[in-house]
Amino acid sequence: MADSQGHLVFACGPSLYAVPADTASEVVNVPSLTRVPGAPAHLLGVFAHRGEVLPVVDLTRLTGKPLDGAFKRAVLVRTPRGAVALTATKVLGVSMLEGAFERLGDSGVHQHLRGPARAAAGEVAVIDTQTFVDFLASA
């Protein structure tokens, strides 16, 4: 199946992820974070950006492949349920993806990842941003 809308592709650790380009509002440099009490481990903290408080979510912790070391960048995704900054180790740009967009799992975060899709850089897990943010809100 061919991609019809274009996706922003980025790396987080060894894995490639993509979000619909129209939900990715910007790529931001992540400053020092403020921890939030009661937050799960994948929620690294928050920072203020243009007068808004943004939560930073570590994709490597969510997918069970935690990386040591601080993330310098994040992809800011906006949905009707709110904005979230997703950790990124490299941002590869907008691509039209090829391949499948089926659920990559039946539980946890994998329910909200779709694929296997392909970008020029390799195999990509596509984040279903609408359901992913709902999942984060309930996790």
Next chain:
Amino acid sequence: MTFGAEVIEGVVLCQVGAHRLAVRAGEVTSFADADGSAPYAGVGFDVTAVSPQHARLLRHHGAGLVVDSVEVNAERLRLMPVPPLLTSLWGGALAGFIEVSGHLWPLVSLARLTAGPEAVS
């Protein structure tokens, strides 16, 4: 300051280990030395009390919360809303965020936090 943003005045800035926490000063009915009767705010950050002999108890009527140190701030501060993703954290006690001295502080509702045993966990 953004037009229409809520402004608050009078907060208690608390250190909890290496972390920051703020509460509205009006919610604190008294300060006392920690006596073991109230939970330590560090549980919200997965840290244990470092120096209980220096810890302070923020009393809210019959309940309370223990922190490592406190400082009262009387400035007028813009209250930034809680992102939708975070509204249910810590028993829904997050009331917003404030920025003081270039740092962001989570503002928690002592009333909400001390309302039920499930809140501080």
